[in-house]
Amino acid sequence: MSQNRWAQQTLWGWGRYPRVESLVARPERRKEVLDALADRQGDPVLAFGLGRCYGDAALLREGRVVLTRRLDRMLAFDPETGWLRCEAGVSLEEILHTFVPRGFFPPVVPGTQFVTVGGAIACDIHGKNHHVDGSFADHIRRVELLVADGRVVTCGPDEEPELFWATVGGMGLTGLILSCELQLARIDNPYIEMESIRVENLEQFFEVSAESGHFTHTVSWLDCVTTGKATGRGIFMRGRHAPAGTTGGLSLLSRLGRAAPALINFPVDGPDWMLNQATIKAFNEVYFRKHPKGQVNSIVHYEPFFFPLDAVRNWNRMYGNRGFLQYQFVVPPDPSHKAIRLVLEEITRSGLGSFLAVIKEFGERQHGGISFPAPGPMIALDFGIAGQPLFDLLDRLDRIVLDAGGRIYLGKDSRVPRHVFEQMFPELPKWKAVRDAWDPGHVFQSELGRRLGLSGGQR
Ligand SMILES: Cc1cc2nc3c(=O)[nH]c(=O)nc-3n(C[C@H](O)[C@H](O)[C@H](O)COP(=O)(O)OP(=O)(O)OC[C@H]3O[C@@H](n4cnc5c(N)ncnc54)[C@H](O)[C@@H]3O)c2cc1C
Incomplete structure (x- = not known):
């Protein structure tokens, strides 16, 4: 019975780094989940959803992983x-x-x-x-x-x-x-009233962001390889759900419906040379110039507005077999935007471009513990795994973020050192006390938890 329930499988997150072998179960009913937990034979356990966190948060070596996807009622x-x-x-x-x-x-x-x-x-x-x-x-x-x-x-x-x-x-x-x-x-309908604005530098980003509070949705694509006066240029997008009576076409994904995974797919791992400094720079230039100067207003379906990357299934394979990671951080508001500038300068100096980068200002709400969102500007940067130079760069970015009183997003992380993480989350001791009260033996563990000293078995 227990041998049938648990089967060996290699799992990874969206960044395809790291990859970890585990015993997994795929319960379909709540009772099967309870039985699986009862039948863990002393091993630690973790839930795995759709594996869209980037790093090691949903992974567990030498443990049991419950795949939750079939609990879908x-x-x-x-x-x-x-x-x-x-x-x-x-x-x-x-x-x-x-x-x-x-x-x-x-x-x-x-x-x-x-x-x-x-x-x-x-x-x-x-x-x-x-x-x-x-x-x-x-x-x-x-x-x-x-x-x-x-x-x-x-x-x-x-x-x-x-x-x-x-x-x-x-x-x-x-x-x-x-x-x-x-x-x-x-x-009222599936459409979004959207405005996109070409912003020429970081100052303009913050100006447009400050005057966009009446839009429910805001985010900006960020060119993080262009320097000088154009540092921080990008395309700012703001929108809101369209009022009744608005009409528009169906999005490509909607028309393809659930057949989409088979139809638009990144079929193989990209070659290692595909994303290098030159191709990243070229992409950023084309993407920026393709948007006319100033503002464009449009009515769009919700899918391209919220989920542009979903149009290409398995786009994470573009980074090749070595995988990639995302460095996502938020720093408290600061009129001089010092930390943001220092981060962009460090990236330029390193010669390691980020292919996809976005910036957004978070609002006031935050939840303590080890939850990520906190007031201030947030940036997310994708990097192909590039060995020690990348990890050295990220250590330098950690320093800047820490000095500014900021933190990184654990849902994207696969490498932050424990001592850095502990300084980034001042409410960590309180979170640990609550967790220890409910799980004194650390039944629930993950690779991320072990790496950061959150759960037993850390190496
Ligand atoms: C293209 C892309 C864009 C993204 N954009 C954003 C964004 O804009 N904002 C944002 O916040 N995140 C973003 N993410 C990250 C993603 O939203 C989160 O990582 C999300 O948690 C993934 O859900 P999942 O079901 O795939 O969970 P998984 O990746 O499978 O697991 C994530 C974590 O949740 C835990 N977990 C999963 N299910 C359960 C459960 N039933 N009970 C307890 N714990 C559970 C896992 O143990 C793990 O720690 C993005 C990811 C991708 C790939």
Whole structure:
């Protein structure tokens, strides 16, 4: 029985670095999850959703990993209030397909729709609307959590709040989320009123960002290889759900529907030379120049606005077999933008370009513990794995972020040193105390947790 339940499998996150061998189970029913936990034979356990975190947060060597994707039932929905109760393996894509035609939208979405609600809570994901709506957890009133002693505990802002806030952004280390209640937002149609503005440098980015507070969604693509007066140039995008009566075409992904994975696919690993400083510079130049000077207004379907990268399945293979990582950080607001400038200068000096970079100013809401979002400008930078020079660069970026009082996003991380992480999250001791109260033996572990001294077995 237990041999059938657990099977050996290699797992990786979206960055395809690192890759780890584990025993995995694929329960379909809640009882099978409880049985799997009971049958772990003393090994540590971790939940794995759709594997869209980039690094090692969903990985566990010498342990048991519960794949949650088959826990995909929608359990109840109230069309008066928008409250949805669903299992943790339901994806945002499934919620969108089911509820957009009924006039509802997830309250917060990340840059891909291929994430589970369990993963969204465990990473306390943020979207382009953080400055208005906060993060995913701000729209959750109840979570059913399978905790270390085998009980299913209900928690939320008003019920076992300490456990709830430690679970939010807690990277799966407080227990396994079985289901949640999430409030969907009302929309009139699938369209977004969008404005895109070419910003010529960092100052202009911050000016446009400051005057865009009345847009619910803002983000800017950032050219992080061009220097001098044009440092920080990019394309600022702001938008809001379109009012009733707005019409437009269906997005490509919608037309292809669920056949899309087979039709638009990055078929093989990109060759190592594909993304080098010259090709990255060329891409940035073309992407920037392709946008006319000034502002363009348009009505777009929600998919290209929120999930442009989803149009190419497996785009992560573009970085080749060596994989890639994302360095994502937020620093407190600072009128001189010193830390942001220093980071961009360091990257230029290193000669290691980032192919994809985005910048956004977060709003005030934050949740403590090890949840990422905090007030201030946030930047996310993708880097192909390039050996020691890359890790040296990221150590230097850590220093800048730490000196500015900032932090990095664990959902994207695979390398931050433990002592740096501990300084970035001042509420860590409190988070550990709550976690230890619910899981004194550290049943729930991950590679990330071991690396950062969050769970037993650290090496
Ligand atoms: C293209 C792309 C764009 C992205 N954009 C954003 C963005 O804009 N904002 C943002 O915040 N993030 C973003 N992300 C990251 C992504 O949203 C998060 O990593 C999210 O958590 C992934 O969900 P998942 O279901 O794939 O979880 P996984 O990657 O499988 O797991 C992530 C973490 O959640 C835990 N977990 C998963 N399910 C459960 C469960 N049922 N119970 C307990 N713990 C669980 C895992 O143990 C792990 O620690 C992006 C990722 C990609 C690939």
